[in-house]
Amino acid sequence: DGIGDANDVWKIVISGGRDGDEVQTVKSKLILVHYLQACALTTTGKQLPKWGYEQQEVACNPNLRDKNALWNVEDNIFEDLPKVSFEAYASGFVERFFESHAVMFQGNAGLKPKEGEVTSQPWQWPINYRGQFFSGSGHRIYLLGNPIVWWGNLVFLGIFFVVYVINSIREKRAEAFGRPLPSGKSQELLNAAGWTFVGWALHYVPFWAMGRVLYFHHYFPALVFSSMLTGILTEYLLSSIRSYLSAEIGKTAYHCILGLIMSTTVYSFYLFSPLAYGMNGPLANEPNSTMAGLKWLDSWEF
Structure with missing residues (x-):
């Protein structure tokens, strides 16, 4: 009826402020405390279904120190208020740098799989355990690593x-006999291989510690x-054999x-190209099925 009752009454508390302090746009961190229940409006971290426009679920937490219970006013339109330039709220470079990375980290950690979505785990990636469908229409497209390349890389990680x-x-x-090995092409190749191994580890190992949803790509x-x-x-081993x-x-x-390595790689691309260009x-x-001979693992779903 537009009148409401006592359950509609909330108290606005400025975090770190005192009674009587003015609420400032963007700058003030607010806690909305229910007047009767003495609980703070907070987010649960769960995402609502499509009927809730996939927004964050809210609840009332008796713990008034909940870090998810902090709110702020981003925009306030009132003609009687003085106009304020956005420059007054501009932060410095260092503050923006840490804030943007914190937001990205928090956003990544909170990503959850959607209904019916195919996800994967880090242990599945190097062994090419399972791919991912990108189309389920007349022409099916299945994202899967070239097994010759994938498994070849895995073998060479062990060889390295x-x-x-x-x-x-x-x-x-x-060194113990006082005759250090001469540095040459082989040593340069081995050093380069070491750096690429470090690059592989830095781009792969951190995913094991992530709690977010992960995909094959x-x-x-x-x-x-x-x-x-x-x-x-490969160049290092062939040069060593050649010597x-x-x-x-x-x-x-x-x-x-x-030539054998290159021709095998090219032929494997030709063999599995229907997965990328579309199967029917x-x-x-x-x-x-014309693809029956290409399903080398039961976990492949094409």
């Missing part, structure tokens, strides 16, 4: 660890570094192995 340990032992032994930046590591380590052979045989073996017809688990 072995090579790094062996090379470290050789260096220690050489989050591994792609780390994949770039692991692919570079594979290329560098034990005669010049003519070493050159022939180098180009043959390199029966699914791969049906006997008359």
